[in-house]
Each structure stands twice: as C-alpha cells, then as structure tokens.
Amino acid sequence: MSEAPWVTIIGLGEDGLNGLPPASQSALSAAEIVMGPPRHLALLGSLPCQTIEWPVPFADGIDMLLGLRGRQVVVLASGDPFWFGAGATLARHLADGEWISLPAPSTFSQVANRMGWSLEKTPCFGLHAAPLTRLRPSLAQGAKMIVLLRDGPAVEALCSYLAHETFGAATLTVFEALGGPRECVTTFKADAGVPKPFTHPVCVAVDIAGEGQAMPLASGRADEWFESDGQMTKRPVRAMTLSALAPRPFEHLWDIGGGSGSIAIEWLLSHISLRATCVEPRADRAARIKSNAERLGVDRLKTITGHAPEALKNLQDPQAVFIGGGLSHELLDWLQSNLSSGTRLVANAVTLESEALVLGAQTRLGGELLRLDLSRSEPLGPRRGWKASYPIVQWSVTL
The missing domain is CATH 3.40.50.150 (Vaccinia Virus protein VP39)
Known part of the structure; x- marks a missing residue:
C-alpha cells in the first residue's frame, strides 16, 4: 500500500508567493518544514514554520530530506520540477504516494511565449551542471534553442563557445529573474561581446546564425x-x-x-x-x-x-x-x-x-x-x- 504524501514539491516562480496557485499556498500553510535553496527561501520571505537551506552539492540534501520522514515537508524548486528540475531526482528516492508535485509554468514555456517560438519545435537544454558542448548536435543555421545556465558568467562562456564553433552571429536574448520584480531582458549578438554582467537565474533564447558546420543527422558522418x-x-x-x-x-x-x-x-x-x-x-x-x-x-x-x-x-x-x-x-x-x-x-x-x-x-x-x-x-x-x-x-x- 502506498504511504500518504509527506513531501510536496512546489514549483516556484520569481514572483514568490504572489504567483503561487491556491494549492501551493495551502501546502505551504500546512508544512512543518520548508526546504529549498537560499534564493527560493528568500523569495517566500518569513515563514511560520522551520526552514532548511538545501545544501550544495544537491545530492547531500537527499539524506537530510529522508531523515524528516513522518513530518510534512515542502521542497522548493524552480518552475516545473520535472523539466530539468529536482523532481525526478527526488522521486527516485521516495516511494510511490510519498510525494506530490505542484508545478508552476516552466521557464522554457515562459521564454517560448515571450519569443513567439513553438515550444514543441524548440530544443531545450538545462546546463546548470552540464557542458556547453551538449549544444553541438543542435547547432545549425536558423535553429532556435532555449538554454538554462548555471549562473550569470556562463552567458559569456556561451558566447565564446558559439564564436568558437563559428556561430558568433547568433542572437542571444538573456532573461534574468524571468517573471519576477528583478526581471531584465537583454538582446545582443554572441560575437559582439557581453554588454553587461548578468546575475543568476538566467535563461537564454538563442537564434543560431553564422557559418558554422551543422552536424549531419544520418549515421556515417565525415x-x-x-x-x-x-x-x-x-x-x-x-x-x-x-x-x-x-x-x-x-x-x-x-x-x-x-x-x-x-x-x-x-x-x-x-x-x-x-x-x-x-x-x-x-x-x-x-x-x-x-x-x-x-x-x-x-x-x-x-x-x-x-x-x-x-x-x-x-x-x-x-x-x-x-x-x-x-x-x-x-x-x-x-x-x-x-x-x-x-x-x-x-x-x-x-x-x-x-x-x-x-x-x-x-x-x-x-x-x-x-x-x-x-x-x-x-x-x-x-x-x-x-x-x-x-x-x-x-x-x-x-x-
């Protein structure tokens, strides 16, 4: 028999409590403990229950969470927890019925709506802890992609990578703190240089252009x-x-x-x-x-x-x-x-x-x-x- 849910994974946007649907607000009100990264906890402000900062690296927080079994715990994640988020990792360590997820709109869907791009035709990448080279198979003239980066300085690294692959003519639209009061949107060419320092969280919509070589899709590449x-x-x-x-x-x-x-x-x-x-x-x-x-x-x-x-x-x-x-x-x-x-x-x-x-x-x-x-x-x-x-x-x- 499945156990009653004791973990609620809440997808949080950059507008904090203001953007939470009623179900998520109710789960927060009933929580005995709220766990999340410092940035997410700060978005919620003062809470009446105990709060625990999720440690770095992420895996170190799993045992900490499992040690709270039997109490009502809310875990904070960004947007949709099951799209390049913490949801799938947490679910692997919890039994069926021990958890529920209350997602918010994902960053990918928000960016696609801002850019007017069909999300089902746009490759999406979560590169918080993955190399930029994961983009290589998708680099082609006219391609569009949405990329989550680990921090602000990674935007410059992305520009350098695109220039190295001869796609420096790509147009980057950088979204900082998308959907929140700190939101800032900046558009520039990859080979023009980063116009300013960027701060976490960042997501980049990339419209690929340049003379770089696209990787063939068929087996038997050169x-x-x-x-x-x-x-x-x-x-x-x-x-x-x-x-x-x-x-x-x-x-x-x-x-x-x-x-x-x-x-x-x-x-x-x-x-x-x-x-x-x-x-x-x-x-x-x-x-x-x-x-x-x-x-x-x-x-x-x-x-x-x-x-x-x-x-x-x-x-x-x-x-x-x-x-x-x-x-x-x-x-x-x-x-x-x-x-x-x-x-x-x-x-x-x-x-x-x-x-x-x-x-x-x-x-x-x-x-x-x-x-x-x-x-x-x-x-x-x-x-x-x-x-x-x-x-x-x-x-x-x-x-």
Missing part, C-alpha cells in the same frame, strides 16, 4: 568530425556498421576496441535515451575517445581503459555489441557464454586471421556475412583512377 590517430572505422563502413547495430531507444552498446570512439558516439547521437560504453586498451586512445565524445555533445559516453573480456565483467549488460578491435576466440567465447539471448553482435574483420575467426563463428552461431569492397577515385597521372581499400568482412548475429 571522418573529420572525429580526432584520431588513424585507428577509426571510416565513414562508409561506419554507416554500414550502425545500420547493422540498429540502435533502438533505451539500449546500451558495448564498443570493444573503441579507437576514436566514432561508433559509440554515432550510436549515442541517434537518440538521447541511448547509452554506450567504450573499452579501449590504450590509454591515449581512451583519452581521445572521451575528448571526442565531450566535443560532439555526448559526454554521457562511458570510457574504460582495459582489455576485453576482462574489462567487460562488471559492466551493465548490453543490447548490442560492436567488436572493432581485439577480436579473438577467447573474446567470442566469453561473449557467447555471458551475454543474454537476443543481444545483437557485429564484428568487422580486416585481416585474414580475423576474417577466419568470423567465418568460423558464423558457421557455429549463424548470422549474416557481408563483404565490403570500397574504392575511392584518386589522381593517376594526369587522369583519375580507383584505389581500393582493404576489404572488410562484417558479421552480424543475434545471439
């Missing part, structure tokens, strides 16, 4: 997007590999022998719910994989320096596995013995030895074999001719 030492699944083969891996929402990929991380990165770019782990034996390449992932907006990629199969033993189970390097009898036997039925496996073989391995594996386990023979046109004296790459044998199977 090799130039990835820094590498040459150890990389090249664009045409990468496109075929991603097609064989067939990413689906909420799945986890193991990329074994990551090289530059291009397969795992493109897997993650397919959908925000996807997860991936790269296993790479060389420390320098593992560092490069991490750098590529952060620069291309998928810093959620997990990178492990180690050798398979030893490095795989404590990982969360995958739904798909790509073997780009380190193919061996030992690895294939371990995968067959330890992975769940239904796991998709794709291996690319370049050498005669690795080709023999996948041919033998296909005989035992079935699956599909595909031979990729690619040639590129290159200068041949005053004319042009075809230069063949090493053929690749791709084996894909569902265990």
Whole structure:
C-alpha cells in the first residue's frame, strides 16, 4: 500500500508567493518544514514554520530530506520540477504516494511565449551542471534553442563557445529573474561581446546564425568530425556498421576496441535515451575517445581503459555489441557464454586471421556475412583512377 504524501514539491516562480496557485499556498500553510535553496527561501520571505537551506552539492540534501520522514515537508524548486528540475531526482528516492508535485509554468514555456517560438519545435537544454558542448548536435543555421545556465558568467562562456564553433552571429536574448520584480531582458549578438554582467537565474533564447558546420543527422558522418590517430572505422563502413547495430531507444552498446570512439558516439547521437560504453586498451586512445565524445555533445559516453573480456565483467549488460578491435576466440567465447539471448553482435574483420575467426563463428552461431569492397577515385597521372581499400568482412548475429 502506498504511504500518504509527506513531501510536496512546489514549483516556484520569481514572483514568490504572489504567483503561487491556491494549492501551493495551502501546502505551504500546512508544512512543518520548508526546504529549498537560499534564493527560493528568500523569495517566500518569513515563514511560520522551520526552514532548511538545501545544501550544495544537491545530492547531500537527499539524506537530510529522508531523515524528516513522518513530518510534512515542502521542497522548493524552480518552475516545473520535472523539466530539468529536482523532481525526478527526488522521486527516485521516495516511494510511490510519498510525494506530490505542484508545478508552476516552466521557464522554457515562459521564454517560448515571450519569443513567439513553438515550444514543441524548440530544443531545450538545462546546463546548470552540464557542458556547453551538449549544444553541438543542435547547432545549425536558423535553429532556435532555449538554454538554462548555471549562473550569470556562463552567458559569456556561451558566447565564446558559439564564436568558437563559428556561430558568433547568433542572437542571444538573456532573461534574468524571468517573471519576477528583478526581471531584465537583454538582446545582443554572441560575437559582439557581453554588454553587461548578468546575475543568476538566467535563461537564454538563442537564434543560431553564422557559418558554422551543422552536424549531419544520418549515421556515417565525415571522418573529420572525429580526432584520431588513424585507428577509426571510416565513414562508409561506419554507416554500414550502425545500420547493422540498429540502435533502438533505451539500449546500451558495448564498443570493444573503441579507437576514436566514432561508433559509440554515432550510436549515442541517434537518440538521447541511448547509452554506450567504450573499452579501449590504450590509454591515449581512451583519452581521445572521451575528448571526442565531450566535443560532439555526448559526454554521457562511458570510457574504460582495459582489455576485453576482462574489462567487460562488471559492466551493465548490453543490447548490442560492436567488436572493432581485439577480436579473438577467447573474446567470442566469453561473449557467447555471458551475454543474454537476443543481444545483437557485429564484428568487422580486416585481416585474414580475423576474417577466419568470423567465418568460423558464423558457421557455429549463424548470422549474416557481408563483404565490403570500397574504392575511392584518386589522381593517376594526369587522369583519375580507383584505389581500393582493404576489404572488410562484417558479421552480424543475434545471439
């Protein structure tokens, strides 16, 4: 049986009590304890009950809250607590029925209404504790986005990032303390320099313009997007590999022998719910994989320096596995013995030895074999001719 709600999560706007609906005001009146960041507590002024400042980092306040079980507690959050807010984090630590949420209009919806933008077509980002590079997949001429930033100085960092990516012509509309008595709205170009100091809380509406390169949406992005030492699944083969891996929402990929991380990165770019782990034996390449992932907006990629199969033993189970390097009898036997039925496996073989391995594996386990023979046109004296790459044998199977 669900317990009675003892935690009420209240979404608070910058106008404090004046903007609270009756249900939220009633919950505050009945509260024994109100927890929230100092700024939110200040917006409510003097309260008749006990108040507790939520600590930094945020996670430190969870145990403090759970220690108050049995008392009526209000937790203050910004706007809609379940849109880049504290709501989902709190709900993970509370049983069903122990909490209720009373949201206010989100900052995103308020900004969209001010700008006249269709919210369902406008990417929204909460970058309080996330890198600005999360914006990279969405940067394109004519794109619009709404970005929550951690503080005022982060506006300057955003301008610098856009200029670095050659989108310095973007127009920024900065909203400070949106909806409250301190509200201030400032519009300027990213490459024109920050016109004044900004103060928290800040939200920025960004209208992208400039000569920067938009990231393609299809798998098989140009090799130039990835820094590498040459150890990389090249664009045409990468496109075929991603097609064989067939990413689906909420799945986890193991990329074994990551090289530059291009397969795992493109897997993650397919959908925000996807997860991936790269296993790479060389420390320098593992560092490069991490750098590529952060620069291309998928810093959620997990990178492990180690050798398979030893490095795989404590990982969360995958739904798909790509073997780009380190193919061996030992690895294939371990995968067959330890992975769940239904796991998709794709291996690319370049050498005669690795080709023999996948041919033998296909005989035992079935699956599909595909031979990729690619040639590129290159200068041949005053004319042009075809230069063949090493053929690749791709084996894909569902265990």
